[in-house]
Amino acid sequence: MKILLEELPHQQEAVKAIDDAFYGIDENSKNPNKDYTYANPIIKGCGNESTNIDIKMETGTGKTYVGVRAMYELHQKYGLFKFIIVVPSPAIKEGWKNFIAADYAKQHFGQYYENSRINLNVINAGDFKAKSGRHNMPASLLNFVEGNRLNSNTIEVLLINAGMLNSKSMVKDYDQTLLSGLTRPLDALQAVCPIILVDEPHRFPRDKANYKAIEATQPQMIIRFGATFPKITVGKGKAAKEITDYYRKKPQYNLNAVRSFNEGLIKGIDISYPNITPEQAEDKYVVESVTVKQLVLKHGTTKRTINAGDDIGFDGDITYKGSKVLSSGLELKKGMAFLPSTMTNSYQELIIRDAIDKHFETEWTNFRRENDYQAKVKTLSLFFIDSIASYRDEHGWLKEIFEKLLKRKVEGLIREFTLKKLPREQEYLSFLRATLVNLTTDVHAGYFGQDNLSGEEQIKQQVDDILRNKEKLLSFKDAQGNWLTRRFLFSKWTLREGWDNPNVFLIAKLRTSGSENSKIQEVGRGLRLPVDENGHRLLQEEMPSRLKFLIGYDERDFANKLVGEVNADVEIILDNELLDEQTVKIILKAHPELSEELLKEQLGEAGIISFSGKYREGGFEKIKSLYPEIEETQVRPGAITTGGPTSKMRIKLNKENWNKMRDLWERFANRYMLEFEHISDDAMQLLVDEVMQNMANFALQYPETVENEIYYDDGNGGMRLRERTATYDSRRPLSGMRYGEFLQKLARLTKVKVSLLHASLAIALKLQHDGDTMYLNEVTLSNLDRDFKQRFEMKYAQSYDYQALDFQASTTIFDVQADDFKNDILATMIGVNEDKDVIDDARQLYETPPLRFDSAIPEKELLKRGYESKVTAFGKLPRKAIQVPKYMGGTTTPDFVYVVEKGDNKHVYLLVETKAEGSGKRISDAQIIEIQKKYFGSLEDKQVAYTQAETAQDVYSKLQGVEHDN
Template sequence: MKIKLETLQHQTAALAAIDKAFYGMDTTTSDPNANYIYANPLIKYRYNDKANIDIKMETGTGKTYVYTRMMYELHQKYGLFKFVIAVPSPSIKEGTRSFITSDYAKQHFSEFYENTRVQLNVINAGDFNARSGRRNFPAQLSEFVEATRQNANQIEVLLVNQGMLHSKSMYRDDYDQTLLGGETSPIKAIAATRPVVIIDEPQRFPRGKKFYEDIEEMKPQLIVRFGATFPETTTGRGKNKVTKVDYYRGEPQFNLDAVDSFNQGLVKGIDIDYPDMPEEQANNWYKVKQVKAKELVLTKGGKDYPLNVGENLADVDAGFEGNITYAGGTDRELSNGLALSKDMKLIPGTFAENYQDKIISQALDCFFKTEEENFLRLNSGENAPKIKTLSLFFIDSISSFRGENSGKGWLAQHFETLLTKKLKKLINRYEMAIDNREKEYCSFLQATLQSLQSEHQDVYAGYFSEDRGSSDADIQAEVEDILSNKEKLLSFKDKDGNWLTRRFLFSKWTLREGWDNPNVFTIAKLRTSGSEISKIQEVGRGLRLPVDETGHRLSQDEWQSRLSFLIGYDERDFAQKLVGEINDDSPIKFNQEELTDDMIKLIVKAKQQTDPKFDENQLLDDLDKHNVITRSNKFKDDVNLDGQTMSGYDALCHLYPELVQETKVAKDKVRDKNSKDSTTVKLRKQNWQQLKNLWLQLAKRQMIKFDPSVNLDAETVARNVFNDSDNKIFVLQRPQMVHQEVDTTSGNAIVKETQADYSTEYLTMKYGKFLKILAKQTDLSVNLLNNLMIKAIKRLRNNTNYINEKTLGNLIRTFNNQFNERIKTSYSYEPLKFSASTSIYNAEKHEFVDSIPASVLGVYQSNSTSDEKYLYDRPPLRYDSADPELKILQRSYGPKISVFGKLPKKAIKIPRFDNGTTTPDFIFKIEHGSKPIYLVIETKAENMRLGDEEIRIIQQKYFDHLKESGVYYQMATSEQEVHDLINKLENGELN
């Protein structure tokens, strides 16, 4: 399997933000060294924080991809060719090295930057060691420093971690050779190259501290920082103390925060499990009062329990099973490897081996549930590519896993026992399978069991920091596979067709930062991490969206599985802390006393996505009409809204749920599965059974059949698009400079921004690449496009400068818009002979599911009591808009309505002509003589979005073939409209 990198919208948005924030090159310099061939050309505002850029991207959204592509962009547009990537740790360095040097990354970037390559130079510990009595520079350092601009197609990158950068080796000047003909200090030689420095994980390089000073010693012309977290700075004292995030230019130039990442489906949703404990056992805990190299002091109920090095915790409480002693030393650890810190809580019951077995067992249950979903892909279409499922276990004791003298530790033995039991149970279930995919899964499970029971099992592996110096060949093979062979871990079979069964990984936090694998679906912490590190960072190894066996990265619409995170009872508030962290990352802070400017801007921006004319005045007029705010924008205390009395702030959230949606993580994204507040909704089966006959027809797959004329339509549209008489599509493209200046002529200081071309040269593309991308994005033949391009360029006086990225984007966008508009009625639905499962219906069992995730019904909830005719079992009612959805759900319906309810997402999966699927919003069953009528409703707000008319046409066409079954379809924009439709159907006024 080969991973296929894809260009994601949020990543291109980050690149566009960098391009806009970059001031460009200094073309008017008088510096005599401007053309120094060993150094980057000169950047405008170089060596100045004014030029530096911050890019904020949440864990798992592709920071490494963005800064790698940024290097290509800066090289292609501006000739910059020397970059230093500074990372905090060797593990992050290894992750970065692995990505940049991977075949799949090279292949991906070659599609955009032909004949351009990155020469990655990595400095590791030991590279400066003297050899043959001489102290020489590492070859990788020499190659980076002394590379010249003459190799125009090569980008030189130096990758170094902060420990290496801060080492004496980088600063000493007594080497037995020189660089650049005279430099004897590595750090000064790097500075002479005038590098662009990229900082990964900027919170580990705070300004004013030693590691940032190392960055400054390299004299970077420009610094671009990439991270989910940035350092903070504090000013003032006491009551005047102010802490704020330390951003260049006061704010990040691109901000993809945690709320956006989760709500937009750019990372996995998370389910959190932990084994419960009896209240008496849970309340029996000790706090670490003091932890020193030679002594540990625990405290409980006002009494202290001192322990010297080597003394057993069982002497304090018999609940501390397993002969656990205090190891002390600089690491302040217990003998089982648990790192201690002041105020940490220790619950004796969580130290028992059988307690950790509970977590392992639950983790395996979660794992195999997900693996079955990902392997069988029942809800993803016929023969959908499989997804390899991985699991990661964080443990506290290496010896419990590795054992001694090449043996197995108790933890590994327990794991094998539990895994063997579950494998045999699954194999027994699938041994009699008839379906080919299920037979294949059975074969995979059997190969797993066979490997697990062999002398050299290949099912689970571990990686620990101590492994780097191990001479054990099996251990080194495990480490190599985990750290470097990502594609092997993601593959089901080797080149000979043998199953690759490794999918359980063990580590002691070594894999926390810098390592990632997109197909980690289960993470189990068998022990707390021992410190208050970021909760997002802890789940970060499993947040990335997965790839299937073809290497395609999936969106959240293409698979249903989530990340299962298993923890101990002592961390049962993990979900609450994680949600708090995510919400705290939002740049907008709620003010429940008054409507702030930031809140206004956020609501207006969100509303303009569906109503471009919506503005601040319209918002304030609406809030004034509903008596929500005072003249000074303070919230009123008691507001009557839809018959309910609430605070002005609650009324705002009710009227404009966009405020909460944009600044709070959706409830279904992080779920505490031990919580009594379930995030699934149970179906009222007796009500759904009344829809069974209709659903047997809705479950049948439908194929879109286009009219034969669409091919001619495509050619006609293409000719119209290429005949661009006013040159709005074929445009010239030059690099631009953004200029900002402070203007005080109006009495207030404002920033005026202008854009101007800074180069007389045009940006162009190679013609072959231009045609290739155009053909792929439009599904038009290369021959047709070539003929049309020849005519277009001839009309443009043979000026090939029009062959550029802007023209390409204009052609793709204009063609697809016009073609979709032309064919939106030129097709019909043709039923196929087989049925398919959806979010609400299991086609194999011919029955409705028991429950569904609450999120597929709506992101908001109301505690209104649900009608007994409603399709779901309990409040709260789930909805996506207060008007009309919530109003429709809250209305009482007459006796002729036998059942009604909101349809979950993907309940029907109506194919769209422009790809994807759609499902209407509501269904009503209306008793009407001997034959019932089914009313299917698509609800939209009064200001309908662009594309809603297309949805109406799609759904209308689909339900037309069900008219004989009594199905009536309508799009409605208000609750009253739905009510009127029901009355007309009940009275027989509509056919």
């Protein structure tokens, strides 16, 4: 199985944010390294903190993808080719290494940067050790430093962990020299003027040694990628407060936790824990005092003193290690209360048993999917444990308990599935039998920090599978057709950051650490959306299962803390009694057709607010219903639950109405491919000529400077700094590029043959500007690239036809194997909002109430309309109900369908794509409408009509036209 990467909108937004925040190349730089063949071009603001960029993305949303894509983008657009990736741990380093080196990633990026490649150089532990008596620098460092600009298609990347960058190895002299005389690695890194990428920035506070080691490389720019960032304290005494330490005071891209959960970019979470008796809950021990060498516990009125190394006296084999930590990993502080009952091995066994039960419940759901024809999804479970010996030792209690409980569960499932006969059930039975055979060898594996020093082959194989063989863990079978049964993973928080696997559906945390760690980080290893056995990533509404997170009773408030942490990630807090400025801003941003005055007038007429702006009874809930974007300020209810999973709401299909268009849906089940027309060189030359003849594309480029103005802010008090970019000396434009260099850059951007560009550019430059090469600059380059792409989009983006393929496939509502409509469907596939206050209409496509819809206007209006009797069935179409192929990738489905009688037992199917009036169509919206028009037009069937509607009235008018059309 190979993972199939996709261009996801939020990741494209992040890459664009980096480009927008980047100041560009400094063509007038006085830096002596400006033209140094082994160094990056010099950027504007080189080395200034104001140049640095922060990209905030929630765990599981693809920070690594964005980081790699950003390197490709900065190389293609600006010629930057020396990047250093600094990570805080070996596990995170392995994640970057495996992604960059993966064939699936190379193939994906090759689509967009076909002439570029990354040469990855990794510094590992031990690389600086002397060999054969000589102290030479690692080959990977040599390759990175001495890579030069002459190889214009290669991006040199050095991957190093912070500990190595901060080590003495970087500043000592070696027998070997780099760049004709440099003997210290740090000097060599400084000489190449690097761009540095930092992962997990909260691990690099600016006052700590690891960050200072990054600064010591003298980077031109630092780009930090993370879900959390370091904190700093500003002010003194009572006025002191803790704030997040962002470059430029805020992230240049902010994909926070609320948006990630609400937009379905990560899994929902169900949190559960084994309960205890009321007596056990009252049996508390409190830390009276704790020092490095001694612990004093208070139990009721009695106190007990425990020295370092002593057993604390509870079942569970736990001692006081000293340094304020128990052997179980619990970090102690004065006043902490804990329950002995949750620290026993028997209580841990309850969590393990529950985890195994939940794993197989999830595994079967993911294995069978909705029917035997959907691709299976491999299920992985991750256990965080406190004692390595309990798992690694030959007779470790945890390993023995786990294998005993697992064996019992698998044997029971084998007996159950032996009696079942369906193909997918028999296939799962085979998987279970292979699990039982390999139970002690291949089914579970561990990774701990000390494993990196182990020479034991079995342990090395486990580490490789967990850290490096992501595809193997996601696959059901190997190349020979043997089942791959490894799916239970154990670690001691070594995998807390940086490592992830999309198919982790269960995390069991055995014993609390006691520290106030980020709750999002703790669940983060399982948040990424899963992939099926074919490598396709599933949307959240397609997912058969959510993430299950198992904890102990002493952390039963985990869900509330997690929700609080997620909501705290948003700076906006709305007033639920008064229509405040923040609420107005959110609505106006989503609805540019409104003004503040018009919005308040409409809300007043609707009885939602009073004259003073206060919400009338139920007003806040009503305004959220009208403008769902308001709720994006907090995580949606149900995204995180306590006490186990809530059943996903499903909507029952009204099959009588669906069957009125059975013949239509049998045709929609046909699959189509796009066949593009060949664009000849002559046609492409004409397009290039049009672009070159547009004189507005050629412009002179003038130098810019960044000016800092210190001013006094009367509103907030104190001195402040205002930064602005200004053009100076407008009489003297910058020198242009060499003709050949400009031509090569334009060819890379437009993907047009150099010969075609040259034929037109030489003529245009001579005729328009007397051959003045000062017009061959970055501004002209950007203008020509933008103009070309716009003209190409207008002229050729629709130069394709739909060719029917000789097979059918099931959609979200029609099962071709059963030759029937499905019984029900996930409610979220129809719409994210609901309205229970409706009059039941027997012509609806679903059993009502509630109605499901995405927008109040016009979708909700259309669903509550009382239609003429000639409309015999109508309703909202689920996502992927038809799956019209898009030329830019993926599929699209119209929003509504109507069945309209025309007499003589004839009828017309009207398909409608909605877009709210005045909301401003994006380019992608316009593309979708054109694609749908072309697709439905290709059916050549007068029974099928299609329209795009901005208002409900547009649909009513079209229905009348259909009824009277002969």
